[in-house]
Amino acid sequence: MVINFGAGPAKLPREVFVEVQKELLNYANTGLSVMEISHRSKDYMTLHDATLQSVRDILNLPDNYKVILLQGGATGMFAGVALNLIGRTGTADYIVTGGWSSKAAKEAAKYGKVNLVLPKVSKYTTIPGQSTWNLDPNASYVYYCDNETADGTEFPFIPETNGVPLVVDMSSNIFSRPFDITKFGVVYAGAQKNFGPAGITVVIVREDLMNHALPITPAILNFKENFAANSEYNTPPTFIIYVVGKVLEWIKRSGGIKAMYENSIKKSKMVYDRIEKSAEFYSCPIDKPYQSRMNVVFRVGGKTGDEALEAEFLKGAQALKMLQLKGHRSVGGIRASLYNAVTLEDTETLVNYMDEFLAKHKK
Numbered sequence: 001m002v003i004n005f006g007a008g009p010a011k012l013p014r015e016v017f018v019e020v021q022k023e024l025l026n027y028a029n030t031g032l033s034v035m036e037i038s039h040r041s042k043d044y045m046t047l048h049d050a051t052l053q054s055v056r057d058i059l060n061l062p063d064n065y066k067v068i069l070l071q072g073g074a075t076g077m078f079a080g081v082a083l084n085l086i087g088r089t090g091t092a093d094y095i096v097t098g099g100w101s102s103k104a105a106k107e108a109a110k111y112g113k114v115n116l117v118l119p120k121v122s123k124y125t126t127i128p129g130q131s132t133w134n135l136d137p138n139a140s141y142v143y144y145c146d147n148e149t150a151d152g153t154e155f156p157f158i159p160e161t162n163g164v165p166l167v168v169d170m171s172s173n174i175f176s177r178p179f180d181i182t183k184f185g186v187v188y189a190g191a192q193k194n195f196g197p198a199g200i201t202v203v204i205v206r207e208d209l210m211n212h213a214l215p216i217t218p219a220i221l222n223f224k225e226n227f228a229a230n231s232e233y234n235t236p237p238t239f240i241i242y243v244v245g246k247v248l249e250w251i252k253r254s255g256g257i258k259a260m261y262e263n264s265i266k267k268s269k270m271v272y273d274r275i276e277k278s279a280e281f282y283s284c285p286i287d288k289p290y291q292s293r294m295n296v297v298f299r300v301g302g303k304t305g306d307e308a309l310e311a312e313f314l315k316g317a318q319a320l321k322m323l324q325l326k327g328h329r330s331v332g333g334i335r336a337s338l339y340n341a342v343t344l345e346d347t348e349t350l351v352n353y354m355d356e357f358l359a360k361h362k363k
């Protein structure tokens with residue numbers, strides 16, 4: 001069997017695929033595939049509502065936080081967040097710590113004034129301390145990305161905004177560690193990194209933040225209208241939502257978010273320890289406190305990486321059926337993504353391979 005270390009679309013639990021396969025031609029004794037039943041039918045609505053409820057259950061959401069399912073990916077939300085919120089005061093604060101938050105800030109600037117909280121940098125390898133941040137007390141919201149999937153950084157803390165609503169892109173680490181939802185105004189995440197196939201974005205909105213959409217906001221991105229329509233303003237991607245529901249069930253029966261968190265610590269520690277033990281050969285460019293549990297980026301053959309050696313590393317991994325380990329094109333090197341469905345055994349296989357590769361190439 002292969003091991004998928006892909007950054008997204010990423011590995012999903014095999015059990016889920018087996019269930020989907022079993023039900024594919026006949027969903028809940030309808031005689032139809034889940035793909036071809038009406039999104040207004042009772043059979044579909046049952047799974048739709050159960051999926052929304054699973055999000056609430058796993059994250060333990062209080063009543064004043066609403067869950068919406070939207071399309072357009074996390075990228076759609078780069079516009080969606082600004083369209084729904086920036087009208088509050090006309091400006092927003094963006095904490096840019098990597099490629100994804102940088103894109104979000106650029107998109108938001110189409111709809112209002114964007115204040116960059118941090119000085120621009122050419123490489124994202126750390127998260128500057130809060131005391132250096134230039135926050136605007138008049139901002140509509142403060143935006144950040146909790147885990148920068150391409151760069152390999154993750155916030156070890158929740159930013160303090162002194163009452164300004166906090167908005168976070170958790171696309172690559174949601175459902176992998178518990179967090180205090182009451183610190184947030186909006187939390188959103190595309191499914192394809194940690195909890196489903198590509199095609200749906202979970203958006204959690206504090207109720208009082210649904211009333212600030214700019215008049216030009218397309219209905220399809222409007223939080224209030226989509227919540228009022230129970231995330232069926234138009235035809236939702238029913239098959240994707242069905243699979244997401246199954247992945248969330250899998251998380252629940254696998255020990256919930258706490259177990260996902262503990263595993264993520266064990267898995268990432270294994271790889272980072274291996275890197276540290278041989279700093280002259282493997283190296284991670286990220287400052288230790290900000291190293292991601294989800295996306296471990298590293299170079300092979302010294303600090304700046306030896307591209308020929310890295311190509312050989314990838315080729316050898318491929319031969320051992322470890323797939324999609326190539327780093328993001330903006331960063332280079334290797335990236336091992338260790339999302340919820342990646343097991344401790346999968347990770348051990350990678351670390352053993354890193355040992356062998358080192359032994360073979362050490363001078």
Ligand SMILES: *Cc1c(COP(=O)(O)O)cnc(C)c1O
Nearest residue numbers: 073074075076100149171172190
């Ligand atoms: C993948 C990713 C995105 C973009 O997701 P799309 O579904 O392609 O729009 C945005 N933010 C983060 C943190 C991501 O990992």
